[in-house]
Every structure is written in C-alpha cells, then in structure tokens.
Amino acid sequence: MASNESGTPPQRHLPGHIAAALAGAGGPADSAGQPWAGRSLAGDDARIHNFEDDDGTADAGYLTAVTALRAGRGDEAAVVASLATARVFIPIVAQLAEEAEGQDGLQADKQANMALVTLKAADGRTAMPAFTSAKALAAWHPEARPVAVYAARAALSAVSEGAELLVLDPGAAVTFVVRRPAMWALAQQHDWIPSYTDDVLAGEMRRAAAGFPAVRGLELLPGRGVAAQTADGSVLAGGGAGPELQVVLYLADGLDAAGVQQLVAGLQAEWSRNVLFGERVDSMEIKLRRAVH
Known part of the structure; x- marks a missing residue:
C-alpha cells in the first residue's frame, strides 16, 4: 500500500x-x-x-x-x-x-x-x-x-x-x-500536553477508529511541523507552527484509492466531533501503512 x-x-x-x-x-x-x-x-x-x-x-x-x-x-x-x-x-x-474640529474651524490636535x-x-x-x-x-x-x-x-x-x-x-x-x-x-493556566504524547487523546482516537474495520492500528507521532529553525539554521525539536500531530494508520489490504479517501474522510469527521480532539489537536497529517499480519 x-x-x-x-x-x-x-x-x-x-x-x-x-x-x-x-x-x-x-x-x-x-x-x-x-x-x-x-x-x-x-x-x-x-x-x-x-x-x-x-x-x-x-x-x-x-x-x-x-x-x-x-x-x-x-x-x-x-x-x-x-x-x-x-x-x-x-x-x-x-x-x-x-481628528476633531476646533471652535475656530481648524483641526484639533x-x-x-x-x-x-x-x-x-x-x-x-x-x-x-x-x-x-x-x-x-x-x-x-x-x-x-x-x-x-x-x-x-x-x-x-x-x-x-x-x-x-x-x-x-x-x-x-x-x-x-x-x-x-x-x-x-x-x-487558563493549565498544564499542556502535546497531542503526540497524549495517551488520553490516543485512546479517544482509537475508540473512534474502532468503527472502521479496515483500520487495524493507529499511532500518534510528532508531525513535521513540530520542529522550528533558529536564525543560524539549527533545528529545534519544538516551537514550530505545525502540523504538530502525525497520525499513522495501519490499514488492511484490499482498499482502492477511493476507499482509502472515504475512510480517511470518515475518520476525520468522527474525530472532529470529539471535544477532546478539538481542544488538544491544532493540525495534523495522516500517513497510511499496510498492517503487518
């Protein structure tokens, strides 16, 4: 795949x-x-x-x-x-x-x-x-x-x-x-957990994915947009503008391009209805992998 x-x-x-x-x-x-x-x-x-x-x-x-x-x-x-x-x-x-007009017809300060x-x-x-x-x-x-x-x-x-x-x-x-x-x-003066290290978020996303039989596994990793670059060209492992979350989907064989597109759209729609996802995910990228049997 x-x-x-x-x-x-x-x-x-x-x-x-x-x-x-x-x-x-x-x-x-x-x-x-x-x-x-x-x-x-x-x-x-x-x-x-x-x-x-x-x-x-x-x-x-x-x-x-x-x-x-x-x-x-x-x-x-x-x-x-x-x-x-x-x-x-x-x-x-x-x-x-x-500007306001003064009494003498001139513009005020x-x-x-x-x-x-x-x-x-x-x-x-x-x-x-x-x-x-x-x-x-x-x-x-x-x-x-x-x-x-x-x-x-x-x-x-x-x-x-x-x-x-x-x-x-x-x-x-x-x-x-x-x-x-x-x-x-x-x-809100609350602690922040990056989405790619958030076990609670991962559990919510896996529960949503369970409704899609072709999804055999799901993994959360740092996205390409987590990294930032300093003025001297050094790369920082944080502080980038995103996407900060990479979702790796492990899929069963047999899906054609249209089926994959429909699956991903369905998953994104399901996740977007989750309040926790809405609060903890800024932007994401999705990678597809063949499930290992």
Whole structure:
C-alpha cells in the first residue's frame, strides 16, 4: 500500500470555559487588567510597563528551557510550562484617532490610540507576537511600546483577538510558536500536553477508529511541523507552527484509492466531533501503512 499524507488545519470554535475566562478578564488587557482600547500616548498610558524592578531581560526559566531544547535535553512542553510564570512584552502601536474640529474651524490636535499588533501566519491564521525581552521587541519594531504582562494574560489577549498562534520573539535568533492548544492551556493556566504524547487523546482516537474495520492500528507521532529553525539554521525539536500531530494508520489490504479517501474522510469527521480532539489537536497529517499480519 502506498503512503499517503493529508494535512488538516481545522478551525476550532472557542470552548465555553475559555470564552468564560476571556469574558471574566474583560477582553484584551494589560497586566493590571486595563483594556488597550482608547489609550493615548500621554500621562500614565505612556509608561512602558507596570512590573516593578523589571530590567527588561528575558525570563530565566524560559531561557533555561529553550537552552535545554536547543541542546536536545528538553522538549517544547517544558518551554510552554516555563511560560506559566514568565513575564513577556506585548507590542502596542499608535493608531491615529479621528481628528476633531476646533471652535475656530481648524483641526484639533491629533489623538493617538494604542492597538495590539497581530500578524498573519504563512497558512493564513492570525498570530499575536510577544517578546521575552524589551530588547527583542525593540529590534523587531522600534516604534512599538513594550507592555509587560504575564504570558497567561498575553495568551488570553491573543484568544480575544481571534489569534490561533502566540509567536514568541519573531525575527530573533530563536522564535518559538505557541500553537492553539498550548495557547488555550496557558490562557487558563493549565498544564499542556502535546497531542503526540497524549495517551488520553490516543485512546479517544482509537475508540473512534474502532468503527472502521479496515483500520487495524493507529499511532500518534510528532508531525513535521513540530520542529522550528533558529536564525543560524539549527533545528529545534519544538516551537514550530505545525502540523504538530502525525497520525499513522495501519490499514488492511484490499482498499482502492477511493476507499482509502472515504475512510480517511470518515475518520476525520468522527474525530472532529470529539471535544477532546478539538481542544488538544491544532493540525495534523495522516500517513497510511499496510498492517503487518
């Protein structure tokens, strides 16, 4: 049986418990819970951040986790776990508000509001940038203002903006992408388990596959999109944008191309109806193998 692949970056609706957490936080806000909307460049709004004695350097725990990942001693789950207590910087930029006409008929002074920055990933998804140090943010966008927030707050703000990715330090020596399931877990301050190491998820997917007699086995492995590349060309075993999950299906002989296509479509439909799958899988690729008798 020839190998086949299919990539699936499904769109996911926001689970109710995450939507509730977002509503309770008042939407996109800074570390003090104050919304970005309507901010000016004057007075207290011009302060860089609200963290006392913060020298603007990257969180030590995050640096340790990334160093271990680069050396092959750590994994991406440890990097995400390090963000649970880390401070990051969110870039906000000035946007010109509507000018008002003064009493003399002249235009009044221009007012600048502050806005969160979002990006478009290569696959079209919305991504929010965040930076582990003020220096990294300044190198990326010298005119952006760094506002310090805990990474969990940054993740929650990313969710509120409709972002499916949180991108740490874009343009830096190491850029680490926090994919949607990890971002949601971080926003809720829950632990994150990568889908390719998730035994509970594997059990759910195998139960769904049991309804398809031609499927003789199923294995979950890291997808090609788990890996990320550093600026110097080194490969990291984590931090990529996906697909992060490779599903290996071991099939019985006798299926033609149309039968295989129908089987895979049926399985994907069955998995997509599973709430756990929807929350824990960002995107996947499927490989087909002949079952060993």
